[in-house]
Amino acid sequence: MKFFIDTASLAQIKEAQELGILDGVTTNPSLMAKEGITGTDRVMKHYVDICNIVDGDVSAEVISTDYEGMVREGENLAALHPNITVKLPMTRDGIKAIKHFHGKGIKTNCTLVFSAGQALLAAKAGAKYVSPFVGRLDDVSTDGLQLIEQIRGIYDNYQFETQILAASIRHPMHIVQCAEIGADVATCPLSAILALFNHPLTDIGLEKFLADHKKAAKQHAPAK
Ligand code: G3P
16 A cells, blocks of 8 residues: 655655655645645645655645636646646546546546545546545544445446545554555555554563663673
8 A cells, every 4th residue: 555645744744755655745725725835836836845855646736626727727737747646626627627637648636535426436537546535524423434445346346547545544543444445545644654653562572672682781791
C-alpha cells in the first residue's frame, strides 16, 4: 500500500519524506487555507515546492465547479510539474472533466466520494485515483471502512485500474484496516503515520537490549 501525506505543510511533508516511506501528497483547499496559501501565484508556487520535495503524485484540487473552469484550471495545474494529479470533485461536471483529462493523459483524483456508486462513476470516467472519505463517514455513524471494502470488490470484479486512495484517515488503525482490505493508497495526517511506529514493547525491549549490552561491556571490560 502506498502512503501519501494529507497536508499542505512543507515542514510536515519534509518530515514524512525523511522517514523514507512517503509515496505522494494530497492537498485540498481547506489544507491550503490552513497554511495561509492564497492567490493563484502563491498557490501554484506552493504546488511546485511540494513536487520538489516528494517524488510521487501530488494532488492539486481545482476550485472551479463548472466543466470549462475545471478543464482550464486543471490544465494549468497539470502543466506545473509531471507529478501533479488534478483533483476534481464528484459532481457531473467533475466526472466530465475527469473523462476529458483521461483522454489527454492527465492524471486525476476524484474526491469527496461517499458511496460505491460514486466510485463506480469515477472508475468509468478513467480517474487514476478515487478518494473515499473514511473518517467523515465514521463521523456520521456510517462505517467508512465498509465503503473501502465495497469499492475494492467492485473494482476487482471488473479489473478497473482506478486506485482506491483512502482519504480522511484519522488514526493508525484506519491505516492498518485499509491495508487489510486492500486499499491501494492511504492519505494520512503525519500524526497517524508517526503513531504506527509506537509500541510500548518496542521501547521496553530496546531499553533492555541497551542495558544488557552496557552491563556485559562493564563485566567483560579488560582489566586495566
Ligand atoms: O483528503 C481529504 C481529507 O483531507 C479529508 O480529511 O480529516 O478533513 O475529513 P478530513
